[in-house]
Amino acid sequence: MAMLSSLLSLFTLGAAVLARQDAFQDRCANFKDKINLPNVKVNLVGYVPGGTNLSLTDNAPSCGASSQLVNADMCRVAMAVATSNSSEITLEAWFPRDYSGRFLSTGNGALSGCIQYYDLAYTTGLGFASVGANNGHNGTSGKPFYKQPEVIKDFAYRSLHTGVVVGKELTKLFYDEGFDKSYYFGCSTGGRQGFKSIQKYPTDFDGVVAGAPAMNFVNLNSWSAHFRPITGSPLSKTYLSPALWKAVHEEILRQCDTMDGAKDGIIEDPDLCRPVLETIICKPGSSSKNCLSAAQAKTVREVFSPLYGVNGTLLYPRMQPGSEIMAWFSYYSGQPFGASEDWFRYVVYNNPNWDAATFNVHDAAVALEQNPYDIQTWDADLSPFRNAGGKVLTYHGLQDQIISSENSKLYYARVAEAMNLPPEELDKFYRFFQISGMAHCRGGDGAYGIGNGLTSYNGKEPENNVLMALVQWVEKDIAPETVRGAKFANGVGTPVAYTRKHCRYPRRNVFIGPGNYTDENAWQCV
Numbered sequence: 001m002a003m004l005s006s007l008l009s010l011f012t013l014g015a016a017v018l019a020r021q022d023a024f025q026d027r028c029a030n031f032k033d034k035i036n037l038p039n040v041k042v043n044l045v046g047y048v049p050g051g052t053n054l055s056l057t058d059n060a061p062s063c064g065a066s067s068q069l070v071n072a073d074m075c076r077v078a079m080a081v082a083t084s085n086s087s088e089i090t091l092e093a094w095f096p097r098d099y100s101g102r103f104l105s106t107g108n109g110a111l112s113g114c115i116q117y118y119d120l121a122y123t124t125g126l127g128f129a130s131v132g133a134n135n136g137h138n139g140t141s142g143k144p145f146y147k148q149p150e151v152i153k154d155f156a157y158r159s160l161h162t163g164v165v166v167g168k169e170l171t172k173l174f175y176d177e178g179f180d181k182s183y184y185f186g187c188s189t190g191g192r193q194g195f196k197s198i199q200k201y202p203t204d205f206d207g208v209v210a211g212a213p214a215m216n217f218v219n220l221n222s223w224s225a226h227f228r229p230i231t232g233s234p235l236s237k238t239y240l241s242p243a244l245w246k247a248v249h250e251e252i253l254r255q256c257d258t259m260d261g262a263k264d265g266i267i268e269d270p271d272l273c274r275p276v277l278e279t280i281i282c283k284p285g286s287s288s289k290n291c292l293s294a295a296q297a298k299t300v301r302e303v304f305s306p307l308y309g310v311n312g313t314l315l316y317p318r319m320q321p322g323s324e325i326m327a328w329f330s331y332y333s334g335q336p337f338g339a340s341e342d343w344f345r346y347v348v349y350n351n352p353n354w355d356a357a358t359f360n361v362h363d364a365a366v367a368l369e370q371n372p373y374d375i376q377t378w379d380a381d382l383s384p385f386r387n388a389g390g391k392v393l394t395y396h397g398l399q400d401q402i403i404s405s406e407n408s409k410l411y412y413a414r415v416a417e418a419m420n421l422p423p424e425e426l427d428k429f430y431r432f433f434q435i436s437g438m439a440h441c442r443g444g445d446g447a448y449g450i451g452n453g454l455t456s457y458n459g460k461e462p463e464n465n466v467l468m469a470l471v472q473w474v475e476k477d478i479a480p481e482t483v484r485g486a487k488f489a490n491g492v493g494t495p496v497a498y499t500r501k502h503c504r505y506p507r508r509n510v511f512i513g514p515g516n517y518t519d520e521n522a523w524q525c526v
Contacts, residue, residue, distance in 0.1 A: 024047075024075070042078075046075070048073070050070055051069075062141065063139065063140065071125030075095040076093075079092070096124040105183075107185070111142045113144065118453065119186075122457075131164070131166075133159045153373050164205075182205050188212050188213075194394075195208075207393070212403050231333075236334070237296075238296065243289065245327075270322055272508075310362060326439055326444075337356075394431070395432070396438075399436075399444045399445060412505060432505040449486030457492060464486070466480075482504065500520050500523060509523050
């Protein structure tokens with residue numbers, strides 16, 4: 001009799017699960033008929049089971065994603081949303097079965113018009129109703145900006161905000177309970193978009209995760225462009241090969257690695273690192289391949305110098321030391337950096353033949369004067385966001401090879417000055433974490449696994465995951481004191497070699513022992 005009762009209970013439970021599944025799938029199947037929003041054209045609505053490798057046949061080839069593994073059962077809605085008479089965005093909304101009551105918008109990267117499907121998969125797997133847009137154009141090139149101001153406007157701010165407005169309405173239509181809190185999650189251009197939302201639409205989000213933000217955007221493009229004239233072409237006397245940049249990196253570590261108290265191949269605080277690179281100028285008659293000519297030493301010095309404008313004002317701070325091996329691929333290879341070259345060709349000068357090798361500070365002045373739709377994202381008074389109860393958790397890798405972490409420190413100082421607030425007051429709504437050994441948004445030599453995406457996931461506990469730390473801050477008023485990062489033995493999914501608690505700015509990490517540098521408790525924020 002007991003066995004029969006158990007079997008009946010299992011059958012009842014199974015039937016309830018199946019009914020729930022059927023109800024969710026039915027809701028998804030019928031959802032298209034419920035959507036009647038201005039300027040929204042629904043292209044598809046479909047149920048996608050967790051574990052599906054979703055084919056992305058319409059994704060632009062340059063986006064580099066022909067498919068995406070979906071982590072959880074969800075209802076997918078794909079739309080075109082008109083933003084003007086001559087522009088539109090492609091928008092996707094993913095509604096998970098196991099819904100947390102939270103809405104979230106993802107961001108974009110570089111100049112791209114690529115929906116970041118990997119972030120949609122990541123966040124819906126954590127229970128968020130998530131949206132992502134293509135930033136008003138398709139593919140990674142800046143060519144769609146050419147003589148198209150409405151497309152530039154979408155890229156500057158309108159695509160993200162439009163997706164949020166539409167996404168919130170769809171979330172309320174799909175789920176009877178609507179949503180309780182609204183979040184944002186992005187890095188690089190996505191980080192800039194997060195801060196643009198804070199500055200321009202302070203009530204769009206209750207909480208924002210903004211990584212390595214591409215703020216000071218116009219000057220960032222000028223800074224990115226200024227490396228090509230410094231390094232010259234691979235045939236120039238000023239050029240350094242990857243092998244020579246490796247020698248530079250090793251000398252920088254020799255001078256700076258142990259400033260934090262530990263020899264671990266990581267510079268914990270680049271602020272303390274002011275390397276003297278004349279030390280590796282070749283001795284007369286030397287045949288060494290690991291030393292520099294005077295011209296090459298000058299290149300290195302200029303690479304690590306801030307960019308100043310025609311009137312001597314600071315446009316962009318220096319590249320932080322420690323990133324040089326990876327930065328060869330982005331900036332030091334003797335080739336123009338594609339995103340900045342496109343910005344000058346298709347936005348600043350409307351000249352597809354503009355030559356990046358000719359860049360100088362006068363070009364920077366022209367670009368800054370233009371600043372379309374205030375894409376600079378440099379407003380420093382965040383009072384409306386603070387007054388609305390918003391929270392922002394921002395982070396920046398200290399090995400970032402594309403956007404210098406020094407820029408995030410500069411912005412932090414500007415906010416403190418504009419709002420007349422010391423760090424302990426800024427901490428109430430704005431916390432900035434420096435992630436040592438993290439490259440641009442992901443990867444690097446250190447403990448970069450902070451849960452800011454699928455490639456850095458080490459659990460959903462708030463202490464290991466920046467997104468869930470933000471949720472805990474917004475919903476329980478428990479602010480993160482540190483951000484724990486994981487150093488993976490050989491990439492995500494492999495064993496964790498060690499963890500490190502990263503400090504919130506302006507604190508820095510110091511090794512105090514006892515024990516090995518791999519012990520997170522042997523470090524202290526000071």
